[in-house]
Amino acid sequence: MQQSPIAELRARLRLPLIAAPMFLVSGVALVSAACVHGVIGAFPTVNCRTPEELDGWLREIESRTSRSSDASGVAAAPVCPNLIVHRSNMRLQDDLAVLLRHRPELVITSVGSPAPVIAPLHDAGALVLADVASLRHAERAVEAGADGLVLLTAGAGGQTGWLNPFAFVRAVRRFFAGPIVLAGGISDGVALRAAEMLGCDLAYMGTKFIATHESMADARYKAMLVESSADDVLLTSAVTGLPTSMLRPSLLAAGLDPDNLPARGAIEIGNDIDIDARAARPKRWRDVWSAGHSTSGVTDILSVAALIDRTTDEYHGGKQVF
Template sequence: MPSIDLLSRFRDRLSLPLIAAPMFLVSGVELVAAACRNGVIGSFPTVNCRSPEQLDQWLTDIGNRLKAHADASGKQPAPVCANLIVHRSNARLERDIEVLLRHRPEMVITSVGSPAPVLNALHDAGALVFADVASIRHAERAVAAGADGLVLLTAGAGGQTGWLNPFVFVRAVRAFFDGPLVLAGGISDGYALRAAEALGCDLAYMGTKFIATRESMADARYKAMLVASSADDIFLTTAFTGLQTNMLRPSIAAAGLDPDNLPQRGAIDIGKDIDVGAREDRPKRWKDVWSAGHSVSGVAEVLSVDEMIARTAAEYREASTRV
């Protein structure tokens, strides 16, 4: 355990050691607010908002909803957590940070790059900054930069995924870092969540199952495909992003592509995805070709966030009695 428990500031507001993962075009106001009022950290990528102005509106709306819930129930919600893409390709980064600072977030997750450029400002605002990492080398660099916690992206995570076995990754990082760790990849129920704790993690991501909730922004066809799919339907490819990405094989086929005969690495690019002539309705990654993690085998039906978290909590309690 770390000498200072950084999560103590909001641990008593959590019903589960869980984060509803930030998912592109999926995580929105309804999903985040529902997760937080159920005691699960609700996160979303700031780029899900069309502009910094909409980001401000989202944060205000979520805050108002959670305040109303707290006033009515007497129970404080879990933190809202923004996810910042810190790569230089994010032209909005500075303006999004300005918005976040006005709302004084409790927790922020950085992705696709070093957290160093945003750490000081976010720390000054009182936020814990967690860095999304996919290798031991990147974890070491994030710790050296001053990240408060790490999100370990492991094999089996949906979308742009990691490649390390979670058992190996967690134990290797625990050898040099005693701060908060979040396991991302393969968390499909409360049993897996309890196992992540036993492995040495403080929190875990759950993503794919939150896609298949009524509150997510995902297309209804996407949710239905998750219910109908299993881990055998997850296809690892570099064709869509240039990085290893877990996608739903049925969605690739539905988009008119052969999963076993895709273009070379990164050839299908955002904004001009999939060269099928001048058609404006050509399929695009994320919107028409959908991602999921290995945990899709745990998606049996589309539930409300309330129902899904309640089931996960019951599973977690049962798993805890077996230890």
Template sequence: MSLPASLKSRLGLPLIAAPMFLVSGPALVKAACRAGVIGSFPTANCRTVEELDRWLADMADDLKRAADETGKPTAPLCPNLIVHRSNTRVPDDLAAVLRHKVEIVITSVGSPEPVLKPLKDAGCLVLADVASVRHAEKAVAAGVDGLVLLTAGAGGQTGWVNPFAFVRAVRKFWDGIVVMAGGMADGQAIAAAETLGCDLAYMGTKFIATRESLAKDGYKEMLVKSRLDDVLLTRAFTGLETNMLRPSIAAAGLDPDNLPMRGSIDIAKDINAAERDKPDAKRWKDIWSAGHSVSGVADIPSVAELIARTAAEYEIARHPERSRP
């Protein structure tokens, strides 16, 4: 496998707590990193670059204290840069990430090329979200260190490719870092991803339903009550295929089986407006996403508890003989 030994030695699990819009914040990231899992967050979760600077400084200080207390390094934190051309904050967010000397960055929703050179020059590992073999090839040609394969079953804006086929297709031409995103419900799934040829897995939905996440209590409770059949793939809210929770759509007064045309509901704009307490904020802010792993959400634990359970499941999957009487 292609994960650097200096990074692998700091992980208790080959796992990234996925970066989630308005869900991943400092408390979740710090708890994940302390428990041996890479903690990531979208820089867009910070309202300003100044807030991003504060988040990065706070997280770095906390993880240094944890390392000093235990005598061993924590897993690294990992900002997620949304590199789509519509994001005017990319240069400023990139500058903040460079100032704080982060070790890993994930790029999403666009080519990593505009941010790749300064990150690589700073010694940062760059992982790029990709949803097709063609995009994977382009990211490799650009010079990324790793690929996050967005497969069918991821929460929010999702991929469409079968994870088994996607990983094997990419491994035909790429020997760098591979991360599987989509449907990671437990430690058994992480072990299966490794068997396929992945270095790391993404887990998102189960981290939403943790005590440290920024998600509303109602959102977390809905995840506990929901199952796979409650996840709806739709283009209505973003114009892109997005996995959303049917119960939250119905609670907003919409019929999940008869939604408006694709992209006619600007959910991202309305959520941002709601977060700023604007009077034009829409009720869509309480339409929530989830991945296919939602059937595995049974309660609302702490991040440390979730990771400990997942690690136990992973060890049983890797060494089934140890679980036998």
């Protein structure tokens, strides 16, 4: 009997894990290292300044991962570009054209319906995973033809979901038998095994990959994650206009009061006449940093290889975690 595409994919992975696509964090070095060490490496295409740079990134990642495959005899894990499909992404069609030339095995769609990109991506041989934050969004993504779903749950970093992961996964499993990826709260291999028991095929790990040597994050950001815990994560709409998990210490460092934030989406938004004043305002993502509830699991800054080794040990029970 022929294996399903997701079963074939999992057979190539060291862990059923995706290094989550993170804005201004996931770059060539992080993604390549994740793939080489047996974890799916994902990144938002908008991390590249232009479609031409996106083409260059994909070529470089393909080069690095193919060299690894040749040396070890084992194919690297897939790279997984993340397309922002919201109408505000004016580069969507250009970025899509680049992906179609490179024919990735997996693509994640975010912030909108995957319907406009599913047919061309399928024609190029890609499986499409749509991220969703509600049951209705999940139903619509399935109806549109998505191959799998990324469930954004309470505790995920960045623009997050609000549903409890236990309830969300089990509710989706009532109507969808395809691949499910759990996003939110995966801080170690024990949590990853729990996600599988819950009914997930894969899971995101994001916050811990921010604090790796290969990530593009500012060194201060990485250090802040080591020093912070889940109690330092604040859910607010003030930064992006949507519910987003942000680090309290970064809000304080940017001169903002976490307990008295401006109106929804007000940070960096305004019509200052004074150019210097406008430039000095804190910028979302650049100066105000995000993290998920798994921040409590970030205890040191590691290489991607060391993080995956540690997570693999936890996953297989080599380290007892109470």
